[in-house]
Amino acid sequence: MSYVLGLTGSIGMGKSTTAGFFRDAGVPVWDADAAVHRLYAKGGAAVGPIGDICPDATAIGKVDRAALKDWIARDASALARIEAIVHPLVAKDRADFLSRNADAPLVVLDIPLLFETGGAEKMDGVLVVSVDAEEQRRRVLERATMTPAMLESILARQTSDAEKRAKADFVIETYEMEEARAEVQALIAKLNEGAHA
Structure with a gap:
């Protein structure tokens, strides 16, 4: 039986990149x-x-x-x-x-609205990726299709980052991506070890 890790985070927090770190490590990821x-x-x-x-x-x-x-x-x-x-x-x-992927010790479900849809309760654990509001805004507004009004509209529909962090089992900050990758690898090792305990 796999350990099912829910991966979530607000827009611009580095969730897709973090999901890629799990994939790179051979962990099955559903998006x-x-x-x-x-x-x-x-x-x-x-x-x-x-x-x-x-x-x-x-x-x-x-x-x-x-x-x-x-x-x-x-x-x-x-x-x-x-x-x-x-x-x-x-x-x-x-x-x-x-x-x-039932034989995999760990699987990741990448779900942007995990808390908003009540899906967090169905996970064995939840990982939230996060940065501060200033960095989030900088990242999101670099996207050619995004405006400040669109960002505010999206954030208004999402659970706040502070609330997500408070509810999470694990939090990884994604300011430095190589550090985040190392944290992902450490988390994989910890969860895989738990699966064999």
């Missing part, structure tokens, strides 16, 4: 965002059902994310209807991943 991309891609399991409730949101056999955002902005019921389709499909994708 919630990547699962949604697969479901929305050509041939993905969400394409047909989303097309049924909003034909404008599918084009050339895949989900048009921009059209989906427009629909959510226009229709207050849209998000709940989309989530009713997508959440069970994501849960199945995650269950399939866990089944495929």
